[in-house]
Amino acid sequence: MSDILLKTEHITMQFGGVVAVDDLNIEIPKDKITALIGPNGAGKTTAFNVITGGYQPSNGRVTFDGMVIGENYPRSKMKKIYNGTYKTPFEKQVVNTPDKITRLGMARTFQNIRLFKDLTVFENVLIAKHCHIKAGLFSSTFRLNREEELRMHQDTEALLERVGLLGSRDEKSSSLPYGKQRRLEIARALATGPKLLLLDEPAAGMNPKETEELSLFIKEIKDSFKLTVFLIEHHMNLVMDISDTIYVLDYGKTIAQGTPAEVQNNPAVIRAYLGVDEA
Numbered sequence: 001m002s003d004i005l006l007k008t009e010h011i012t013m014q015f016g017g018v019v020a021v022d023d024l025n026i027e028i029p030k031d032k033i034t035a036l037i038g039p040n041g042a043g044k045t046t047a048f049n050v051i052t053g054g055y056q057p058s059n060g061r062v063t064f065d066g067m068v069i070g071e072n073y074p075r076s077k078m079k080k081i082y083n084g085t086y087k088t089p090f091e092k093q094v095v096n097t098p099d100k101i102t103r104l105g106m107a108r109t110f111q112n113i114r115l116f117k118d119l120t121v122f123e124n125v126l127i128a129k130h131c132h133i134k135a136g137l138f139s140s141t142f143r144l145n146r147e148e149e150l151r152m153h154q155d156t157e158a159l160l161e162r163v164g165l166l167g168s169r170d171e172k173s174s175s176l177p178y179g180k181q182r183r184l185e186i187a188r189a190l191a192t193g194p195k196l197l198l199l200d201e202p203a204a205g206m207n208p209k210e211t212e213e214l215s216l217f218i219k220e221i222k223d224s225f226k227l228t229v230f231l232i233e234h235h236m237n238l239v240m241d242i243s244d245t246i247y248v249l250d251y252g253k254t255i256a257q258g259t260p261a262e263v264q265n266n267p268a269v270i271r272a273y274l275g276v277d278e279a
């Protein structure tokens with residue numbers, strides 16, 4: 001069995017004349033935390049959208065847990081990229097919708113919080129669980145399977161307890177403090193039972209104390225839910241604190257990869273962030 005849970009090969013995403021992601025090749029090892037960083041507009045969210053099935057790549061392949069989940073190699077581009085040297089296996093197209101990819105074991109959160117504002121904490125998580133279960137139309141409509149419903153309620157409460165939100169069970173999600181709303185978003189993603197959790201700027205808008213709590217929280221859930229984590233983040237303290245490996249994008253291209261210490265001292269990274277030579 002491979003230790004690599006997610007792999008992208010030559011992922012390119014083009015919007016008209018803009019190449020948002022340019023030949024991205026990453027490997028996410030199981031049970032580790034990997035970060036994707038880079039200045040604004042570097043292509044990070046676009047990469048997440050391709051990986052989670054929101055966009056079909058203009059080019060490239062995504063493999064998750066040994067299965068190709070997204071692939072597109074138009075012949076004209078193959079020629080250009082591989083200079084005619086690459087042989088056939090990329091000639092087919094594989095398209096998966098985000099819900100199918102979620103069912104395979106990948107869950108994500110978004111840059112902007114996407115909770116059901118008027119529903120309670122409990123209801124927000126319960127809905128995420130429902131979306132994950134493929135109930136038949138008949139049982140969904142007539143609610144015949146009371147046992148299953150009861151089990152889902154119990155599982156939801158257990159999950160809320162594990163993420164420290166049981167005390168807020170009946171509060172409207174919009175009335176929670178910001179840090180807890182972010183935590184609830186993560187709980188909703190966990191409700192789908194993922195192997196891989198993708199977090200898009202989980203610390204966005206957080207103060208230093210909330211960011212520190214989030215660091216701890218991500219490490220805790222990674223261990224207790226046996227997760228692999230892939231995150232985009234601008235808060236460098238958080239990234240350097242929790243990541244095993246970091247990939248750095250700039251203008252869609254990978255300019256560096258390595259451990260936090262390696263990336264921090266990489267001149268190309270310093271240039272990309274500061275816009276000046278490190279000297």
Ligand SMILES: Nc1ncnc2c1ncn2[C@@H]1O[C@H](COP(=O)(O)OP(=O)(O)OP(=O)(O)O)[C@@H](O)[C@H]1O
Pocket residue numbers: 015018019020038039040041042043044045046047
């Ligand atoms: N749907 C789209 N149509 C056209 N251009 C897009 C689209 N989505 C993203 N882009 C462009 O692709 C580039 C990369 O954007 P993306 O949002 O992926 O960057 P990012 O690294 O996530 O930025 P940020 O850190 O600000 O969230 C930008 O130039 C953006 O304007």
